[in-house]
Amino acid sequence: MVRRERQIIILILAVFLFAAGCSTADTIWDYEAVNSIGRGIHPKVNADASDPANRVTVEGVVIGGSHEILNPGPPAGMGIQYTLFIQDDTSDRGGIQVWAGSWFYGDPMWTDLRQTDYIDVQPGDRVRVTGFLSDAGRGKVVINHRHSNNPDLVFHVEILGHPGMPDPVLINSVSECNYFDETRSGGGEFYQTRWVMLHGVLLGPGNWVNNSLLTISDTTGAVGLLLSARGNFTGNPKPDFPISVVGIFDQEDTTSPHTEGYRIWVKKQEDVARAINHCREVRLCSAGEMSALVGKVVSRVYPGFFYVQDETRTGGVRIDSSKIVSPGDRICVHGQVSNINNEKTLNPRYLIIQNSGGAPKPIGVTSRELWCSSGLDVYGLLVRCVCVVKEYQGNGSYLLTDDAGRTIKAQTYGFDLPENGTRVAVNAVVAQSEGVPMLLIASASDVEVIN
Ligand SMILES: [Ca+2]
Numbered sequence: 001m002v003r004r005e006r007q008i009i010i011l012i013l014a015v016f017l018f019a020a021g022c023s024t025a026d027t028i029w030d031y032e033a034v035n036s037i038g039r040g041i042h043p044k045v046n047a048d049a050s051d052p053a054n055r056v057t058v059e060g061v062v063i064g065g066s067h068e069i070l071n072p073g074p075p076a077g078m079g080i081q082y083t084l085f086i087q088d089d090t091s092d093r094g095g096i097q098v099w100a101g102s103w104f105y106g107d108p109m110w111t112d113l114r115q116t117d118y119i120d121v122q123p124g125d126r127v128r129v130t131g132f133l134s135d136a137g138r139g140k141v142v143i144n145h146r147h148s149n150n151p152d153l154v155f156h157v158e159i160l161g162h163p164g165m166p167d168p169v170l171i172n173s174v175s176e177c178n179y180f181d182e183t184r185s186g187g188g189e190f191y192q193t194r195w196v197m198l199h200g201v202l203l204g205p206g207n208w209v210n211n212s213l214l215t216i217s218d219t220t221g222a223v224g225l226l227l228s229a230r231g232n233f234t235g236n237p238k239p240d241f242p243i244s245v246v247g248i249f250d251q252e253d254t255t256s257p258h259t260e261g262y263r264i265w266v267k268k269q270e271d272v273a274r275a276i277n278h279c280r281e282v283r284l285c286s287a288g289e290m291s292a293l294v295g296k297v298v299s300r301v302y303p304g305f306f307y308v309q310d311e312t313r314t315g316g317v318r319i320d321s322s323k324i325v326s327p328g329d330r331i332c333v334h335g336q337v338s339n340i341n342n343e344k345t346l347n348p349r350y351l352i353i354q355n356s357g358g359a360p361k362p363i364g365v366t367s368r369e370l371w372c373s374s375g376l377d378v379y380g381l382l383v384r385c386v387c388v389v390k391e392y393q394g395n396g397s398y399l400l401t402d403d404a405g406r407t408i409k410a411q412t413y414g415f416d417l418p419e420n421g422t423r424v425a426v427n428a429v430v431a432q433s434e435g436v437p438m439l440l441i442a443s444a445s446d447v448e449v450i451n
Contacts, residue, residue, distance in 0.1 A: 026042070026044075026056070027058075027088060027090075027091070027094060028058050028060060028086070028088040028094035028095060028096045029088060029091065029093045029094030030042060031044065031045070031056065031058070031096065031133055031141055032094060032095075032096065032140075032141050032184075032189075032192065032193075033184075034141075034182060034184070034189060035182065036182050036257070037256055037257035037258060037259065038139055038180060038182075038189075038253065038256075038257055038258030038259045039135055039137070039256075039258060040133070040135035040140075040141035042133065042141070044056050044132075044133045045133045045134065045135050045141050046133070046134055046135055047132070047133070049132050049146055049148075049150075049152070049153055050152075052152075054132060055130055055131060055132055056130070056131070056132070056133055056143070057128060057129070057130045058086065058088075058096055058128070058129050058143070059126065059127065059128045059129075059160065060086040060087050060088045060089050060090075060094075060095065060096070060126070060127065061086065061087055061089040061124065061125070061126050061127075061163060061165070061166055062084050062085065062086055062087075062121050062122070062123055062124065062125045062126070062127055063085050063086070063087045063095070063123060063165065063166070063193075063194075063195045063248055064083065064084060064085030064097075064123065064248050064265070064267070065084065065121050065122050065123040065125070066082060066083070066084060066118075066119070066120050066121045066122075067120070067230065068123060068228060068230055068267050069083050069085070069228055069229070069230060069265065069267070070082070070083045070229065070230065071229075071230065072102075072114065072118065072120075073102055073110060073111075073114065074102070074107065074110050074111040074114050075102075075107050075110070075111065076102035076103060076105060076106050076107045076109075076110035076111070077102060077103065078103050080101075080102035080103070080110070081099065081100065081101050081102065082098075082099070082100040082101075082102070082114070082118040083097060083098065083099045083100075084097070084098045084121055084127070084129075084157070085097050085193055085248050085250075085265075086098065086127060086129065086193070087166060087193065087194055087195055089126070089163070089166060092169070093184075093190070093194075094193070094194075095192065095193025095194050095248075096129075096141065096142065096143060096193055097140060097142045097143075097193060097250075098129055098131070098142060098143040098144065098155060098157070099142055099143075099144045100113070100118050100144060100145050100154075100155070101147070104145065104147055104148065104149050105149050106149075109149065113154060117154050117155065117156045117157060118154075118155075118157060119157050119158075119159070121157060121159060122162070123165055123267075124162055124163065124164040124165045125159050125160075125161070125162050126159070126160045126161045126162065126163050127157055127158060127159055127160060128157075128158045128160055129143055129155055129156065129157050129158075130155060130156045131143040131144070131145070131153075131154070131155025131156065132144075132145075132146060132153060132155070134146055137254060137256070137258065138251075138252055138253065138254050138258065139251035139252060139253040139254075139258040139259075139261055140192065140193070140250075140251055140252075143155050165195070166195055167195075167350065167351065167352050167353075168195045168196050168197040168246045168350055168352065169191075169194060169195065169196055169197070169352070170196075170197050170198075170199065170294060170332050170352055170354065171191065171196050171197065171198045171249075173218055173219075173220040173221075174198065174201065174216070174217060174218050174220050174221040174222060174223050175220035175221045177190075177191050177196075177198070177223060177249065177262060178221050178222065178223040178262055180257075180259035180260070188249070188251055188262035189251075191249040191262075192249055192250070192251055192262075193248065193249065193250065194248075194249050195246070195247075195248060195249075196246070196247065196248075196249045196264060197244065197245070197246045197292075197332060197334065197350060197352065198216070198223075198244070198245050198264060199244040199275050199292060199294045199332070200218055200242050200243075200244065200275040200277075200294075201216035201217060201218050201242065201243060201244075201245065201275070202216065202217055202218070202241075202242055202243075203215075203216055203225070203238065203239060203240075203243065204216070204217065204222070207238075208227070208233055208234075208236065208237070208238030208239075209227065209233055209234040210227055210228065210229050210230070210231050210232075210233050210234045211226075211227065211228070211229035212226075212227045212233070213225070213226050213227075213263065214226075214227070216243070216245065216264070223262050223263060223264065224261065224262060224263025224264070225245060225247075225263060225264055225266060226247075226250070226263045226264070226265045226266065227266055228265060228266060228267045228268075230267075231266070231267055231268055231269065232268060232269050233269050236269050239272065239274070241274055241275075242274070242275040243272050243273060243274065243275050244272070244273045244274075244275040244292030244294075244334055245264055245266055245271060245272055245273075246266070246271040246334060246349075246350055247264040247265050247266035247267060247271055248264070248265040248267075249262070249263075249264055249265075250262070250263050250264070250265045251263070270290060270336075270349060271334075271349075272290065273290035273291050273292035273334045273335070274289060274290065274291045274292065275292050276291055276292065276293060277293075278310055278314055278315055279293060279296060279308060279309055279310055279314070279315045279316050279317040279380060280314065280315030280316075280317070280377070280380070282317045282337060282344045282345075282346060283317075283344045285337040285344065286337065287337055287338055287339040287344070288336060288337065289336070289337045290334070290335065290336055290337075290349070291334075291335065291336075291337050291346060292332070292333065292334040292335070293308070293317070293332065293333050293346075294332040294354075295311065295330055295332065295354065296308035296309065296310065296311075296317075296330065296331055296332075296333070297309055297310075297311055297328065297329070297330055297331075297357075297360050298325045298326065298327050298328060298329040298330075298331060299316060299327060299359075299360050299381070299382040299429055300327060300382060300427075300428070300429050300440065300442040300446075301325060301326065301327065301442060302413055302440060302442055303413055304320065304321075304322055305318055305319060305320045305321065305345070306318075306319050306321070306325055307319070307380060307382070307429045307440075308331060308333070309360060309380065309381055309382060313360065313363055313381060313382075315377065315379075315380055315381060316379075316380030316381045316382070316429065317344070317345065317346060317380050318340075318343060318345040318346070318380065318431075319331075319333055319335075319345065319346050319348060319351075320338065320340075320345050320346065320347045320348075321347070321348050321351060323348070323351055325353060326356065326359075327359035327360070328356055328357045328358050328359040328360065329353050329354075329355075329356045329357075330353075330354045330355050330356070330357065331351060331352060331353050331354060332350070332351070332352040332354060333346055333348045333350070333351050333352075334348065334349055334350040334351075335347045335348040335349045335350070335351075336349065341433070342432070343431060343432065360382055361382075362382045362383050362384035362427045363378065363381060363382070363383050363384070364383070364384050364385070365378055365383045365384070365385050365430075366385065366402075366403050366404070367402040367403050367404035367405075367406055368404070369383070370383075370385060370402055370408060370430065370437040371406065371437060378430050379430050379431065379432060380429065380430070380431070381429065381430060382427065382428070382429050383427070383428060383429075383430055383439075384425060384426065384427050385402065385403070385425070385426060385428075385439070386403050386423065386424070386425050386426075386450065387400040387401060387402050387403070387408065387410075387423075387424060387426060387439075388400060388401040388421065388422065388423050388424070389417050389418055389419065389420050389421065389422045389424060390407065390420060391420060392416075392417070392420075396411055396412040396413060396414070397409065397410070397411055397412075398410040398411075398412065398417055400426075400439070402437075407436070408436060408437045408438065408439065409433050409436050409437070409438040409439070410426070410428070410438065410439040410440075410441055411438060411439070411440050411441065412441050413441070413442060413443070415443065415444040417441075417447060418447070418449055422449055423449070423450045423451070424447050424448060424449055424450060425447075425448045425450050426439055426441055426446060426447055426448075427441075427446040427447075428440050428441045428442070428446060429442075
C-alpha cells in the first residue's frame with residue numbers, strides 16, 4: 001500500500017514537473033512578441049549579455065541557409081556576413097533570423113568562428129542556436145553577437161538533422177500580410193520569418209537584378225519583394241505578367257514606429273512563377289517555364305502523377321508528383337511546365353495541400369465530347385462515359401468502343417477490365433494518345449458493369 005502511494009505521488013510529481021516545463025519553455029514566437037511600435041518586448045531581448053543566464057536556445061528548420069542570403073566568407077571583410085532564417089517547425093507560427101558581421105572580428109577569428117560556431121548550414125537543416133536576443137530597431141528580434149567581438153557573445157549553431165524544406169504557407173492576398181498588428185493575430189508580424197507563397201501579384205518599377213527591392217501588388221494592396229543578393233535573377237527578364245512568389249516573409253523598418261517595411265525575400269529565380277487562374281492555361285505555357293495554380297481540386301491519383309481540375313470543372317491538368325494526395329484535396333502548385341507525349345504537365349517545386357473535401361463529381365460525356373466535336377474541351381477533366389470493352393493490348397492498356405461506335409483507348413493501373421464485349425460506365429480523366437481519346441482509369445471502383 002505504501003509502495004503504491006509512493007508510486008502515485010511520484011506520478012503526480014512527474015505530471016506536475018512536465019506541465020511546469022511546458023509552460024515555462026519559451027518559443028521563438030514568444031521571443032518575437034512586440035509592442036505597439038514594433039519593438040521586441042520579451043525580457044531576454046537586449047538583456048544584459050554579461051549574464052550567461054540571459055542566453056536563449058532556439059530550434060527550428062532553416063528556410064534561409066548560410067550561403068543563400070548573404071556571403072558568409074571566409075575571409076572576413078566588409079559585406080561578409082553570416083545569416084540564417086529559422087522557422088519554428090513545431091507550430092504554424094514563429095521564425096527568427098540569426099546574424100553576424102565579419103568586420104567586427106576580422107581574420108583569423110572569423111575564419112575560426114566559421115568552423116566552430118557560425119557554421120555552414122543548408123536550407124532544410126534542423127538547427128539549434130544558442131545566443132543572445134537583440135532588437136536593433138529594424139523591426140525584428142534576432143540572435144546576434146551584439147556587434148561585438150567579445151567571444152562570450154558569439155552565438156553557437158549546431159545542426160540536428162535534415163528534415164528538408166517545409167511547404168510554404170499560402171497568403172491569400174497582399175492585404176493579409178502588409179499591415180502591422182501588435183497582437184500578431186494577422187498581418188506582417190504573424191508571417192514574419194515564415195516560408196510563404198503569394199499568388200497573382202504584379203511587379204512595380206525597379207530592376208530585375210540580384211539585391212533589388214521592388215514592390216508587388218494585387219487589388220488589395222502592395223508589399224515589398226527583395227531579390228536575394230546571392231540569387232540568380234540578374235540576366236533573367238523581368239516578368240510583366242502576374243506572378244506567384246515563394247520566399248521568406250521579412251521586415252526591415254529602421255525608423256520608429258517599426259510597423260512597415262514588410263517584404264518577401266525571394267532566394268531564386270525558380271521561386272518566381274507565372275500565376276495562372278485556370279488549369280487549361282498551362283497548355284499556353286512553354287516547356288521549362290515556371291507556372292503556378294492555387295485552389296485546384298485533385299480528381300484522380302495515379303502512380304507518380306495525379307490530375308487537378310478547376311472548382312468550376314472548366315479544365316484540368318496533370319501534376320507529376322509522388323506526393324500523397326487524395327481526390328477532393330484542394331492544392332496549390334508552383335512548378336515547371338513539361339511536355340509529356342504532347343500533354344503539358346506541371347512538375348511541382350512547391351505543392352501545398354490546403355484542405356480536403358469531397359471528391360469532384362465526373363462530367364457525363366458522350367463520344368461527341370470525347371472527340372471534341374461538340375465544342376466542349378474535356379481533356380484533363382474527370383468524366384463519366386459508357387463504352388464497350390473491345391480488346392486488351394497488354395500493360396494495362398485497352399481498346400474500347402464509345403457510344404458512337406468509335407474506338408478509343410483506356411489505361412488501367414493494376415487491375416483488369418471485364419471481358420471483351422462487356423458494356424461499362426467508366427469514371428476517368430481524359431487524356432489523348434496519338435489523337436485518340438484515352439481514359440485514365442485510376443481504380444476498379446471507377447468501372448461499373450451495365451447490363
Ligand atoms: Ca516585426
